[in-house]
Amino acid sequence: MAGDTVNSKATRLTKNYPNAFSDFYGSGTPCVYKSGPSWPVRKGPQAQGIVREPRPVYSHSIQLTWISIGNRICDKLESLDIQWTSINPFAYANAGEPKPFCPLIICVGVKPRSLLYDDAVAAAAAVKGILTEAGFSEIEVAFLESVVTRNTGPKLLSFNPFINSVPNLRKPFTSALGLSIASRRYPHFEGTSALYFRLSNDNDHVAVLTCAHVARPPPVYPNTGMTRKNNNQPREEIVALGTMGFDNAIKAMLAKIGDNLQSIDAWSKALTRLGDPVDGEDLEVTEKRAEYLGLVETATKEIKKVKELHAEVTENYSTLDQRTIGFVLHSEKIEVSAAPCGFTRDWALIELYKNKIDWATFRGNKVWVGGNLSIADYGNTMFPDARDSKDYSYPEDGLLQVNGVVQATEMHNPEHLDVNGLLKLLS
Known part of the structure; x- marks a missing residue:
């Protein structure tokens, strides 16, 4: 009976969109529909899925107009009676690879079983229309079954x-x-x-x-x-x-x-x-x-x-x-x-x-900061790239003094390198 339930869940999505469980494999969020070319998958009866990792997006030209574009997308989805739970601009990379294969995609979370395939295709076309009008026709759209808990x-x-x-x-x-x-x-x-x-x-x-x-x-x-x-x-x-x-x-x-x-x-x-x-x-x-x-x-x-x-x-x-x-x-x-x-x-x-x-x-x-991470682990977490940690020392007694305010510009363009050494290179 449990196997029938799993198969039913898979069939419900894959009968219309075969890549429902491979596009965002590893996240636990099935995809109702994704516009654009298919993402690569491994072939063969015993082939394992490719784990996808969401990555932050920095220094993209959409930054300057994203708030207005995002508001237009929200309004359009609501006019189409889409029960959306989140709208996130992400880059995606295959696990273990430093460079994203997808520089930017708009991921729209929807309540499970609330969105039919044909409606998702129509909604994606509407969102793509907004992006194209704004000069970003290359950005694709995905609808994922995802619930956000406001923990x-x-x-x-x-x-x-x-x-x-x-x-x-x-x-x-x-x-x-x-x-x-x-x-x-x-x-x-x-x-x-x-x-x-x-x-x-x-x-x-x-x-x-x-x-x-x-x-x-x-x-x-x-x-x-x-x-x-x-x-x-x-x-x-x-x-x-x-x-x-x-x-x-x-x-x-x-x-x-x-x-x-x-x-x-x-x-x-x-x-x-x-x-x-x-x-x-x-x-x-x-x-x-x-x-x-x-x-x-x-x-x-x-x-x-x-x-x-x-x-x-x-x-x-x-x-x-x-x-x-x-x-x-x-x-x-x-x-x-x-x-x-x-x-x-x-x-x-x-x-x-x-x-x-x-x-x-x-x-x-x-x-x-001394409760959950060792001294070494904390330093490696804060500064994953050695070039940023040359002047770093562990806070006395593990007590980190809070100073200043992180500006919006720094959120978009961080001053430090990530684990793949990319942030500074992109800013």
């Missing part, structure tokens, strides 16, 4: 990764930049803080920047925007860690304890096999015993620290009251393609309660 109490803990024993487990309960927050009225939807702002010359009024849809989630608040103008106005309060965030943080601690106990058990068995020290034993045996003893000692100490953190957190931060850190000071009305730059307007300022922050240890606008 008081005590002070917050201090954060010092230089001395904290388990900084990755401690961080969710601190004021470190990237703090997970949620509306107290709807704690099931979470987002992160972006930047801290001082609203006065002292620390009496400090705000954190976040998204409007996080501060005032649509299931609870209308999309009208708001500004808190006086103290008589009711407060729309914000909590540090929503329901899922708190539960996940606790689960991570328990998992860490369990992992260390398993490791201690394995190392203890190895120590039993090595036996007690004896005169004249092999030096390698002595060194290996010392290594395992050190590992057991370190893991045992870490378990103690995690248990202490777990006890502190469950006692002081279990309820929403204990995790309330501030209130919405201002929230913009959410708008798509807002003037003057055509970006989405979706931001809010959260004023923090002064007594929720340990100002003596407050880190400000520093991002901790």
Whole structure:
């Protein structure tokens, strides 16, 4: 029965468009129709698909008029009753190849099973007409089935990764930049803080920047925007860690304890096999015993620290009251393609309660980058091309200071090379 379902899904698309699953192979997004010449495929009964990789597009002449062209495409699709979910200009390359074989294609996501083949062909012709009028007749159009998902109490803990024993487990309960927050009225939807702002010359009024849809989630608040103008106005309060965030943080601690106990058990068995020290034993045996003893000692100490953190957190931060850190000071009305730059307007300022922050240890606008990547991996991720990393050094204690603002021109034309060494060469 499962095989019949898979075959039915494949036949539904491939009976009209044979390349439905090969065009964007590896992405999990089947194609209803793509205009232009067919993309290459491997031949033969046992031939495997060619994995396609979407690549960013830089320095293309469409940049200057893309916003107006994109708006025309949106209007045209809506006039044709196309249930589109996204419109993305991408370049495409075969996996492992540095140069894209498709410099630019307009990929339109549509709700699964909402678009028939003939309607997709007609819609692609309409979009191609808009592109041709704008002077870009060479750009093709693809329709893909794709759904886009729009993912008081005590002070917050201090954060010092230089001395904290388990900084990755401690961080969710601190004021470190990237703090997970949620509306107290709807704690099931979470987002992160972006930047801290001082609203006065002292620390009496400090705000954190976040998204409007996080501060005032649509299931609870209308999309009208708001500004808190006086103290008589009711407060729309914000909590540090929503329901899922708190539960996940606790689960991570328990998992860490369990992992260390398993490791201690394995190392203890190895120590039993090595036996007690004896005169004249092999030096390698002595060194290996010392290594395992050190590992057991370190893991045992870490378990103690995690248990202490777990006890502190469950006692002081279990309820929403204990995790309330501030209130919405201002929230913009959410708008798509807002003037003057055509970006989405979706931001809010959260004023923090002064007594929720340990100002003596407050880190400000520093991002901790030491949680998920090793020192080497972080450097290689930030600067994949060696020519950009000659003056690079790892941030002290893994805390990266936030400075300045990325300009729109730099987004279109990055200053650094990508893993294929192409960005600077194209700018």
